[in-house]
Amino acid sequence: MIDLKSKNIPTWCPGCHDFIIFACLQQAINKKEIDLKKLVIVYDIGCSGNMADFLKVFGVHSLHGRSIPTAVGIKLARPDLTVIAIGGEGGIYGEGMAHLIAAARLNIDLTVLVANNQLYSLTTGQTSPTTPKGAKTKSTPQGAPSVPVEPVSLVKTVNPEASAVHVTCLKPVEVTEAMVTAFGNNGFNLVDIDQLCVTFGKQLNS
Amino acid sequence: MNRITVKITGPAGMGIKSAGLLLAKIVTDAGYYFADYSEYPSLVRGGHNTYQITFSNEEVFMVDKTADILVSLVAGHEEDRNNLWEIPLPKDIYANTFSIGALVFRLGLDKIKAKKIIKERFGDDLKNLAAFDEGYDWAFKNSKKINIDAPEGNDNKTMIVEGNEAMGWGLVKGGCNFFAAYPMTPSTGVLHFLAKNQDELKIKVIHPEDEIAVASMATGASIGGDSAAVATSGGGFALMTETISLNGALGVGVVYILGQRPGPATGMPTWTSQGDLLFAVFAGHGEFPKIVLAPGNIEESFELAQKAMNLANKYNVPVIVLTDKMLCESAANVKELSKEKLIIEKSTKIVPGQGFYLYNSYEHDDEGFSVEDSEPAKLGVEKRLKIVEEIKKDTPKVLLLGSKNAKKLIVSWGSTKGAILEALKGRSDYAYLQVKTVWPIESEVGKIINGFETKILIENNATGQLGQLLKSQMNITFDKKILKYNGRPFFPHELKEALL
Numbered sequence: 001m002i003d004l005k006s007k008n009i010p011t012w013c014p015g016c017h018d019f020i021i022f023a024c025l026q027q028a029i030n031k032k033e034i035d036l037k038k039l040v041i042v043y044d045i046g047c048s049g050n051m052a053d054f055l056k057v058f059g060v061h062s063l064h065g066r067s068i069p070t071a072v073g074i075k076l077a078r079p080d081l082t083v084i085a086i087g088g089e090g091g092i093y094g095e096g097m098a099h100l101i102a103a104a105r106l107n108i109d110l111t112v113l114v115a116n117n118q119l120y121s122l123t124t125g126q127t128s129p130t131t132p133k134g135a136k137t138k139s140t141p142q143g144a145p146s147v148p149v150e151p152v153s154l155v156k157t158v159n160p161e162a163s164a165v166h167v168t169c170l171k172p173v174e175v176t177e178a179m180v181t182a183f184g185n186n187g188f189n190l191v192d193i194d195q196l197c198v199t200f201g202k203q204l205n206s
Numbered sequence: 207m208n209r210i211t212v213k214i215t216g217p218a219g220m221g222i223k224s225a226g227l228l229l230a231k232i233v234t235d236a237g238y239y240f241a242d243y244s245e246y247p248s249l250v251r252g253g254h255n256t257y258q259i260t261f262s263n264e265e266v267f268m269v270d271k272t273a274d275i276l277v278s279l280v281a282g283h284e285e286d287r288n289n290l291w292e293i294p295l296p297k298d299i300y301a302n303t304f305s306i307g308a309l310v311f312r313l314g315l316d317k318i319k320a321k322k323i324i325k326e327r328f329g330d331d332l333k334n335l336a337a338f339d340e341g342y343d344w345a346f347k348n349s350k351k352i353n354i355d356a357p358e359g360n361d362n363k364t365m366i367v368e369g370n371e372a373m374g375w376g377l378v379k380g381g382c383n384f385f386a387a388y389p390m391t392p393s394t395g396v397l398h399f400l401a402k403n404q405d406e407l408k409i410k411v412i413h414p415e416d417e418i419a420v421a422s423m424a425t426g427a428s429i430g431g432d433s434a435a436v437a438t439s440g441g442g443f444a445l446m447t448e449t450i451s452l453n454g455a456l457g458v459g460v461v462y463i464l465g466q467r468p469g470p471a472t473g474m475p476t477w478t479s480q481g482d483l484l485f486a487v488f489a490g491h492g493e494f495p496k497i498v499l500a501p502g503n504i505e506e507s508f509e510l511a512q513k514a515m516n517l518a519n520k521y522n523v524p525v526i527v528l529t530d531k532m533l534c535e536s537a538a539n540v541k542e543l544s545k546e547k548l549i550i551e552k553s554t555k556i557v558p559g560q561g562f563y564l565y566n567s568y569e570h571d572d573e574g575f576s577v578e579d580s581e582p583a584k585l586g587v588e589k590r591l592k593i594v595e596e597i598k599k600d601t602p603k604v605l606l607l608g609s610k611n612a613k614k615l616i617v618s619w620g621s622t623k624g625a626i627l628e629a630l631k632g633r634s635d636y637a638y639l640q641v642k643t644v645w646p647i648e649s650e651v652g653k654i655i656n657g658f659e660t661k662i663l664i665e666n667n668a669t670g671q672l673g674q675l676l677k678s679q680m681n682i683t684f685d686k687k688i689l690k691y692n693g694r695p696f697f698p699h700e701l702k703e704a705l706l
């Protein structure tokens with residue numbers, strides 16, 4: 001296995017499931033034997049996006065919500081590359097929702113990995129697009145007012161030909177497998193990953 | 207007479223502008239110079255649309271406001287009836303070709319050559335040719351030829367091009383191979399032109415979900431190794447400002463064409479303004495280098511779009527081409543742009559496949575990894591800003607025109623150039639300084655301006671934005687400001703009066 005880790009030690013909270021996604025992604029790249037000269041990873045802004053500093057893979061740490069259109073631009077310029085976008089559900093289903101829908105409709109060959117922890121974690125635990133209705137968070141102390149986004153069915157609705165799957169960090173083998181499959185598909189792929197935020201996740205049980 | 211202005215009016219959907227452009231082609235073919243201007247409301251059908259053209263055997267920099275001949279294609283569009291030429295037009299789609307036939311006789315233009323142009327435009331639709339003949343014959347019987355000084359040739363400038371198309375050519379001739387845009391008047395024409403010719407010009411053209419995606423995709427494409435450009439107007443540009451800041455942080459060059467129209471907000475979509483200069487100069491949060499170029503006419507729209515691509519590739523910074531409705535949607539006769547030389551500046555950016563690099567929107571070190579310690583943070587800022595001095599040596603220089611003895615100086619930028627040059631024809635008491643690079647401002651500018659006794663600022667906005675910039679950067683103050691902010695450009699007579 002090629003070591004894809006950079007010189008930087010991950011700064012996630014001990015026990016954070018982002019470590020699992022980090023490990024699964026490295027395994028999947030190795031398993032798929034992707035040529036590193038032909039790989040670009042685009043990161044969103046959020047705890048999960050901080051992975052940019054921890055991997056030694058040609059990358060772009062873009063803006064909150066803009067990892068998808070940046071990745072689409074790279075893929076349009078360089079169709080020979082494997083392009084992966086990774087971000088939290090705040091960036092991908094909130095700030096950048098229009099881009100998710102547009103990329104799925106375009107069915108461009110891209111894999112979008114979403115670390116879905118039902119919260120805005122880097123900003124210390126506010127409600128996100130997948131927070132269950134009624135859950136109390138720092139920005140919704142009286143309960144989240146909206147119903148949560150259903151990402152897999154959403155993508156399937158806008159384009160039945162696009163691929164969208166849901167996996168959980170509680171089953172890392174499946175996470176890796178979902179990534180490997182996505183890298184192999186031609187067309188748009190969403191891998192929505194349940195990711196526990198050990199620091200702020202407790203709020204969700206309130 | 208040595209200069210004549212014809213105005214054609216009617217509702218939208220009548221082909222006012224296409225008739226006007228036919229006339230432009232005919233006078234250009236005859237060897238005249240011309241300038242044109244069109245007005246229309248933000249409607250698809252109806253409204254009052256106008257096209258006016260001034261042509262002459264001398265170079266024309268800007269149309270005259272008042273027409274010598276006004277042709278109204280439909281009753282109700284006669285304006286103030288001043289100089290109205292009443293033509294018994296057919297009540298069908300051929301009214302515009304009929305009127306062109308009549309005008310060709312009245313203006314003493316060559317009938318056979320004109321018919322050839324009509325044929326090229328409409329193919330063998332015999333009804334168009336017949337309408338042209340009928341118009342010509344009617345005018346022959348019912349009007350007198352106007353005596354206009356014979357043309358003396360127009361320096362082989364026989365290609366008629368709108369500003370938007372000229373910028374499209376400029377981008378391509380500067381190496382652009384990726385273009386994204388979300389339609390917004392007045393720069394939509396760039397999208398239409400490049401989309402239509404994408405195969406021939408070997409350029410990828412995409413119309414994404416919004417302007418944020420437009421700018422983000424262009425940034426991604428640039429990282430991928432393409433030379434990327436976008437086009438928009440104020441509202442769309444507002445959405446792109448986060449990406450402009452991103453370009454600054456990443457060190458990724460993208461060209462932004464900003465076609466101004468009056469704001470704030472939706473403003474007046476189909477009218478002209480220079481209200482976004484300071485917005486463009488200061489677009490994006492944080493401190494980072496950026497270049498803002500402002501063409502003054504359609505030839506410069508080509509040249510500066512090309513130069514913008516080169517600068518973006520060379521310095522890996524966002525480059526804004528600041529233009530406006532007046533330039534985007536007016537036409538001029540220029541040299542054949544498809545034959546212009548391709549000038550490509552070799553890119554210095556790192557692209558995928560060239561080893562590891564992280565393009566990082568966080569402050570970062572040489573490999574791209576995030577930094578927050580005080581020393582590397584400071585270094586990051588300094589490294590980014592260092593290239594500004596290099597950029598200043600490479601950006602288009604100011605243009606100083608006029609007599610050496612002049613004591614009075616007019617300073618302007620962008621499309622006001624045309625009316626200023628018209629107003630100064632035959633005068634030696636004024637010099638004229640056109641600022642082509644509005645950011646970063648050359649240090650020279652201050653010296654030049656301060657060398658004159660009287661300083662006059664002319665801008666198509668309400669607050670004299672270049673003036674504000676020159677005041678803040680070089681402490682320059684103006685003795686007089688001539689400002690216009692009603693959605694219309696300056697016309698020659700207005701400036702002639704203001705500069706008496």
Ligand SMILES: Cc1ncc(C[n+]2csc(CCOP(=O)(O)OP(=O)(O)O)c2C)c(N)n1
Binds near residue numbers: 045115122128
């Ligand atoms: C335009 C913009 N708005 C807000 C922020 C602040 N911000 C940083 S991360 C974040 C949300 C993170 O949530 P999510 O995307 O779910 O990622 P997580 O941290 O949970 O992994 C926000 C709002 C920003 N960086 N940019």
Ligand code: SF4
Binds near residue numbers: 017
């Ligand atoms: S705040 Fe939550 S998501 Fe962020 S690193 Fe800590 S545990 Fe992980």
